[in-house]
Amino acid sequence: MKSVFNPAQREGALTSLAETQFDLLVVGGGVSGCGTALDAATRGLKVAMIEVNDFASGTSSRSSKLIHGGLRYLEQYDFKLVREALKERELMVSRIAPHLVSPVSFLYPLHEPLKERGYVGAGLMLYDALRGREHVLPSHRHVSVKRMRQIAPGLRPDVLRGGVLYYDAQVDDARHTMTLARTASLYGATIATRVECIDLLREGDAVVGAKVRDVESGLIFEIRSTVTALAAGVWSDGLHERAGVSPGYSVTMSKGVHITVPGSAIALETGVILKTDVSVLFIIPWKNEWIIGTTDTPWTGDRENPLATQEDISYLLDQANLVLLRQLRESDIVGIFVGLRPLVATNQGSPTTKISREHIVDHPLAGLVSVAGGKYTTYRIMARDLVDAAVGDLNRKVPESCTEEIGLIGADGVVALRNRVELLAQEHGVTQTLITHLLNRYGSRFEEVLDLAGGDQVMLSAIAPGLEYLRVEILYAVLFEGARSIEDVLARRTRICFEIADGGLEIALDVAGLIAGVLGWSDERLDREVSLYSKLISSQRLSALRPLDSSSDGLRSVS
Numbered sequence: 117m118k119s120v121f122n123p124a125q126r127e128g129a130l131t132s133l134a135e136t137q138f139d140l141l142v143v144g145g146g147v148s149g150c151g152t153a154l155d156a157a158t159r160g161l162k163v164a165m166i167e168v169n170d171f172a173s174g175t176s177s178r179s180s181k182l183i184h185g186g187l188r189y190l191e192q193y194d195f196k197l198v199r200e201a202l203k204e205r206e207l208m209v210s211r212i213a214p215h216l217v218s219p220v221s222f223l224y225p226l227h228e229p230l231k232e233r234g235y236v237g238a239g240l241m242l243y244d245a246l247r248g249r250e251h252v253l254p255s256h257r258h259v260s261v262k263r264m265r266q267i268a269p270g271l272r273p274d275v276l277r278g279g280v281l282y283y284d285a286q287v288d289d290a291r292h293t294m295t296l297a298r299t300a301s302l303y304g305a306t307i308a309t310r311v312e313c314i315d316l317l318r319e320g321d322a323v324v325g326a327k328v329r330d331v332e333s334g335l336i337f338e339i340r341s342t343v344t345a346l347a348a349g350v351w352s353d354g355l356h357e358r359a360g361v362s363p364g365y366s367v368t369m370s371k372g373v374h375i376t377v378p379g380s381a382i383a384l385e386t387g388v389i390l391k392t393d394v395s396v397l398f399i400i401p402w403k404n405e406w407i408i409g410t411t412d413t414p415w416t417g418d419r420e421n422p423l424a425t426q427e428d429i430s431y432l433l434d435q436a437n438l439v440l441l442r443q444l445r446e447s448d449i450v451g452i453f454v455g456l457r458p459l460v461a462t463n464q465g466s467p468t469t470k471i472s473r474e475h476i477v478d479h480p481l482a483g484l485v486s487v488a489g490g491k492y493t494t495y496r497i498m499a500r501d502l503v504d505a506a507v508g509d510l511n512r513k514v515p516e517s518c519t520e521e522i523g524l525i526g527a528d529g530v531v532a533l534r535n536r537v538e539l540l541a542q543e544h545g546v547t548q549t550l551i552t553h554l555l556n557r558y559g560s561r562f563e564e565v566l567d568l569a570g571g572d573q574v575m576l577s578a579i580a581p582g583l584e585y586l587r588v589e590i591l592y593a594v595l596f597e598g599a600r601s602i603e604d605v606l607a608r609r610t611r612i613c614f615e616i617a618d619g620g621l622e623i624a625l626d627v628a629g630l631i632a633g634v635l636g637w638s639d640e641r642l643d644r645e646v647s648l649y650s651k652l653i654s655s656q657r658l659s660a661l662r663p664l665d666s667s668s669d670g671l672r673s674v675s
């Protein structure tokens with residue numbers, strides 16, 4: 117069945133990758149690569165995509181998870197960029213991914229009643245105007261001191277003088293990226309994870325595909341393609357270097373740290389945006405938690421597992437505490453995640469690059485194109501630009517991008533399904549809460565999950581007390597969504613990794629037991645996988661938090 121990623125599909129994809137002549141091979145399964153695979157597949161191209169690890173395992177699972185126009189670009193007068201991002205935001209909420217992308221409100225607290233209100237209000241009026249006439253998100257509105265006490269009792273009344281409320285949107289980034297990949301597969305793309313591009317194949321001056329390695333078996337083989345498109349984010353420089361390509365740009369890395377704290381730690385009915393000396397800080401509602409972020413510091417270390425420092429954590433807590441009534445402490449933290457922004461700069465005098473907004477598209481050799489930079493929100497534009505650049509080397513007419521019209525898997529009919537939650541719950545003999553949970557994660561595909569459970573009440577129960585994820589979803593992750601490790605399941609298919617204080621360590625063995633059969637793991641392999649996950653969680657938390665203080669519990673007890 118197309119659009120399903122599981123061990124049997126992967127075997128078939130590996131054979132096809134080795135045997136097919138493709139039009140386009142995409143390297144990198146972050147949001148840019150998955151978006152590119154979808155753009156190309158829906159234009160009628162024969163597309164392959166490989167990802168060295170898991171979908172979204174790079175930056176695309178570690179963003180602030182906001183689909184936004186970027187208020188800060190207004191201060192730089194970059195209205196074109198804001199307008200474009202706002203259009204993407206509206207499209208994603210209404211047509212492309214209404215099951216995965218939803219509106220979220222942010223309060224901009226004001227420290228003085230007049231001048232600041234005028235400035236912020238004018239900015240937000242412009243922000244709303246740039247959405248265009250057809251929009252689904254509500255407009256901004258001013259909030260009095262009295263109203264603020266109702267919607268934001270957790271903010272300090274002594275330093276705040278009202279605020280302005282505006283709307284953006286939010287997404288589970290890892291789930292969205294994987295859903296993009298499933299949609300690309302539905303339209304015919306051949307996709308495999310755990311396949312690494314180790315070199316580019318050349319014929320004369322042209323690139324004609326890639327030499328790749330199946331990370332799981334170690335097998336090395338070739339994928340032949342008229343054009344190869346690199347969408348490798350912060351790994352771009354390394355790939356260029358390995359393949360002996362002189363690109364038109366280079367990528368530097370900026371580290372962004374987020375922490376999560378329990379919902380009960382902050383009394384707010386809305387997200388909050390704060391202006392800091394260096395950037396902005398968001399307090400973002402996330403299920404039963406708050407996500408607080410982010411930092412912005414240069415990074416030159418490990419790309420796979422960037423670490424937070426104690427300074428990063430202090431910065432986040434200190435900035436949030438400037439406006440919070442109940443001061444946050446380190447012991448409130450339940451999770452940490454760290455991402456690397458790919459910052460691109462053109463190499464001097466390069467004739468090959470096309471800088472457009474925040475991203476760069478490069479065409480350094482015949483048969484080779486690449487993209488880097490940009491932001492999550494504008495992935496569709498990056499994908500379109502990258503495929504446009506590739507088309508020139510295909511020597512045939514290729515239709516224009518049509519992804520503006522294409523809903524991702526699960527998007528169809530989701531509004532009607534949400535209106536029918538009560539009936540659906542009765543029909544399936546489950547609670548309305550469960551149906552809503554499934555609709556928010558799988559949209560119209562929610563019945564695939566229920567069918568897999570086959571009415572088994574154990575499968576329909578929570579994976580652990582207090583968690584909303586069902587046992588059957590763990591199985592669905594490996595049978596339909598291409599999860600191949602505990603980390604894939606706990607960090608990306610679910611977000612348990614930063615949603616509970618032990619990062620999911622206590623349930624890691626149970627999760628491993630559920631998926632071991634499908635993935636063909638021996639007992640020894642199962643133990644190894646649990647230990648790998650445990651090391652991952654511990655390394656992140658040990659680097660970021662002060663040594664264990666005996667009075668605290670939760671997060672540090674994993675070390």
Ligand SMILES: Cc1cc2nc3c(=O)[nH]c(=O)nc-3n(C[C@H](O)[C@H](O)[C@H](O)COP(=O)(O)OP(=O)(O)OC[C@H]3O[C@@H](n4cnc5c(N)ncnc54)[C@H](O)[C@@H]3O)c2cc1C
Nearest residue numbers: 144146147148168174175176180182313349372455492493
């Ligand atoms: C802290 C932070 C917060 C952010 N917040 C937001 C936000 O709220 N909203 C927003 O719009 N944007 C945000 N962004 C930006 C956004 O997350 C990124 O622009 C986007 O995720 C980059 O996606 P990508 O696909 O280009 O890169 P990645 O997601 O890093 O994907 C590159 C992929 O290539 C793979 N790869 C590398 N080498 C190889 C190889 N040799 N073979 C095969 N595969 C390979 C990697 O494993 C990786 O999965 C944020 C970024 C950060 C760091």
